[in-house]
Amino acid sequence: VVEHLEDDRNMMHEIRRVLRPDGVAIILIPINENYEDPNHFRQYTGSQFIDLAKDCSFRVLYTLENELLFHLVEKFYFEEYNYRWKVLGPFIAALFNFPTSVLPFWAYQIIERGMVMLGWRPRQFGCVLAKQELITGEA
Numbered sequence: 643v644v645e646h647l648e649d650d651r652n653m654m655h656e657i658r659r660v661l662r663p664d665g666v667a668i669i670l671i672p673i674n675e676n677y678e679d680p681n682h683f684r685q686y687t688g689s690q691f692i693d694l695a696k697d698c699s700f701r702v703l704y705t706l707e708n709e710l711l712f713h714l715v716e717k718f719y720f721e722e723y724n725y726r727w728k729v730l731g732p733f734i735a736a737l738f739n740f741p742t743s744v745l746p747f748w749a750y751q752i753i754e755r756g757m758v759m760l761g762w763r764p765r766q767f768g769c770v771l772a773k774q775e776l777i778t779g780e781a
Contacts, residue, residue: 644671644691645682654698658773666703667771669695673707674763688767700771707764708750709757 644650657667671686672679686694692702758764 644669645679645684645686648683650684650694651698654694654700657771658698658700661773663773665772667700668768669771670766670768672765673767674765676765686767688769691767691769695769695771696774699774701774702769703772704768704770706768708754708766708768709762709764 644653647653657669661667669691671691672682673685673687675685688705688707692705695702754764
């Protein structure tokens, strides 16, 4: 929800404050959107979000850009196929959601690489963050 908040920096500081010392925060944000969302205060690139996270004393453990899930969300929810196709829409969404939830990560990465080779730009950025120790100690 970072892109939905007027004060993204404050939210990142709050996440850091409540995160256990050995905990991680997993944050997903949209990138390369094909539409204007009136509920978004800003659009990020992956590197802009990493800069924000580092500025808020997070250590970036892992990042991932992907397309597959966002493509389904855009087609079925934003274009309302799930409502237009009363039976088929939810059935197709279920057929997609179940396999991708149990798919090994390496298989998902192969699908993503294929989509990029076909010219699809990633539209979701995932980031795993951990607390960066503050030099002056925790507040």
